Amino acid sequence: MWEVRVTPCGDFDNHPREYKNFTVEPLAxxxxxxxxxxxxxxxxxxxxxxxKQALYRHKMLYLRDQHLSHAEHEHFASRLGPFAVDAYTQGxxxxxxVHPIIKExxxxxxxxxxxxxxxxxxxxxxxxxxTTLRQVEGPPYGGDTCWTNCALAFRHLSKTYQxxxxxxxxxxxxxxxxxxxxxxRGEAIGFGDASKQEQGLKGSFHPLVRTHPETGEESLxxxxxxAVGIAGMTTxxxxxxxxxxxxxxxxxxxxxxxxxxxxMVAMWDNRGTMHLGxxxxxxxxxxxxxxxxxxxxxx
Numbered sequence: 001m002w003e004v005r006v007t008p009c010g011d012f013d014n015h016p017r018e019y020k021n022f023t024v025e026p027l028a029x030x031x032x033x034x035x036x037x038x039x040x041x042x043x044x045x046x047x048x049x050x051x052k053q054a055l056y057r058h059k060m061l062y063l064r065d066q067h068l069s070h071a072e073h074e075h076f077a078s079r080l081g082p083f084a085v086d087a088y089t090q091g092x093x094x095x096x097x098v099h100p101i102i103k104e105x106x107x108x109x110x111x112x113x114x115x116x117x118x119x120x121x122x123x124x125x126x127x128x129x130x131t132t133l134r135q136v137e138g139p140p141y142g143g144d145t146c147w148t149n150c151a152l153a154f155r156h157l158s159k160t161y162q163x164x165x166x167x168x169x170x171x172x173x174x175x176x177x178x179x180x181x182x183x184x185r186g187e188a189i190g191f192g193d194a195s196k197q198e199q200g201l202k203g204s205f206h207p208l209v210r211t212h213p214e215t216g217e218e219s220l221x222x223x224x225x226x227a228v229g230i231a232g233m234t235t236x237x238x239x240x241x242x243x244x245x246x247x248x249x250x251x252x253x254x255x256x257x258x259x260x261x262x263x264m265v266a267m268w269d270n271r272g273t274m275h276l277g278x279x280x281x282x283x284x285x286x287x288x289x290x291x292x293x294x295x296x297x298x299x
Contacts, residue, residue, distance in 0.1 A: 008156045008253045014058060021047035024054055024061075031149040031273070032256035033058040040066055040076045040265060048079050055130070056215050059273050060147045062258055062266040068134055070095040070289065073265075077132050077291035080267075084121070084128035084292040092289070101133075101288040108282050115279045117148070117250055118225035119270045120292060122172035123203040129295030132267040135260045139284030146257045147268055147275045151219035153249040154209065166209050170221060170242070171229040173203025205231050208245075210298040212271050219272040221298060222246055249274065271295065 014031055016024040022038040033054065040063065043051060055061050068076070074095050077083070083097040092098050103109075120128050133145070154162065208230065210221040224246045230238035258266060268275060 008251060011152070011155055017054070017057065019050045019054065021050050024058070026058070027060075027062075027258070028256035030152055030254045030256060031059040031147060032258070033061055035061050035063045038063075040068065041072050043076075043079075052080070052214075055267060055269055056212070059149055059151075060256065060258075060266060060268040060275075062264055064261065065263050066134065066265045067263040068265060070098045073132070073134055073289060073291065074098050077293065080130050080132070081293045084126075084294040086121075086292060097291055099290045099292075101286075101290055103281070103286045105283055105285040109279070115277060116225040117246065117274045117276045118223050119150075119221070119274050122206065122221070122223055122226050122270075123174050124199065125204050126297055127172075127204075127206075127295050128270055128292035130267055130269055130293040132265060132291045132293075134265040134289050135262055135287070136289065137262055137285055137287040138260045139281040139286055142281035142284065143277070143286045144257050144259050144280075145266065145275060145277050146255055147273050148250050148255045149272065150222065150249055150274060151212075151217050151272045153251070153254050154218055154220045156254075157248070162209070165220075165245075168208040169205040169231040170208045170223075170227050171203055171205050171231065172223060172226045173201060173228045174226060175201050175203070175228065203228065206298045210271065212269075213296060213299070217272065220245060220249055222249055223274060224250075271298070 012029045014026045014029055014033070016026055016033065021044065023036045025034045025036060027033055035051070035054065038047065051061070070092055074097055077097065086097075086099050089099040090096070092100055120131050157165075203226075206221055208221055209218055211218055222242065222245045227242050227246070229235060230241060233241075258264075
């Protein structure tokens with residue numbers, strides 16, 4: 001006799017801590033928080049360190065009414081660490097590391113960039129650590145971004161299952177994403193750079209349970225978009241594990257959802273989260289800009 005699935009409970013700790021340079025207001029029980037009382041370009045060095053600590057704790061932070069220029073966005077992001085090489089775009093003119101994500105009002109597409117649960121570019125040998133995103137223009141409704149706390153999801157697995165997962169290595173590749181995009185659009189989809197496309201298709205093997213280099217927290221490194229296998233397993237063996245872990249991790253109890261407004265900036269830690277942006281705003285223009293911070297080899 002099977003038991004009815006119950007909502008995860010207990011072990012939720014998204015409480016705010018006190019900071020000297022700003023105030024933090026949690027968004028949801030599982031993760032996410034709003035930073036209040038500061039404009040990003042005005043953060044002192046002490047304030048930046050506090051912001052990083054808040055980010056590691058809450059996994060995603062957002063601020064209202066920032067209205068950053070490309071130069072301000074780029075300068076702030078550079079203080080988080082060296083920029084990652086973006087796998088998909090070349091940046092805006094004069095700002096190589098500020099990448100546009102724009103959907104015009106008359107654009108109708110069956111598949112949207114970032115529309116499935118994913119962590120950014122996990123197929124790279126050294127995936128990015130932190131992503132920042134800002135909105136210049138957005139729809140009156142729709143165009144939200146959702147995140148899920150992969151560390152919290154790992155803690156809600158049984159010890160037996162946790163022990164089974166430690167030591168496994170997940171194969172992250174863009175091959176399935178390429179094939180899906182090509183089929184939906186009826187065209188060849190790639191990175192536009194042969195070496196990047198080769199790496200995207202080849203992918204990388206990473207720990208399925210990774211340890212955060214700053215906090216020591218264990219987290220599932222799983223991805224609905226890019227996880228294609230597990231080292232040493234056949235496809236039939238690996239698929240049920242990947243499928244279960246994705247469905248487990250994206251339960252509502254582990255998530256938060258942000259309704260964007262122009263001028264907002266959000267940032268998240270790819271080492272402990274997945275995210276998605278639903279394709280639900282046809283007929284409205286959405287203009288966003290993104291940066292990614294370099295990360296090391298997952299361990």
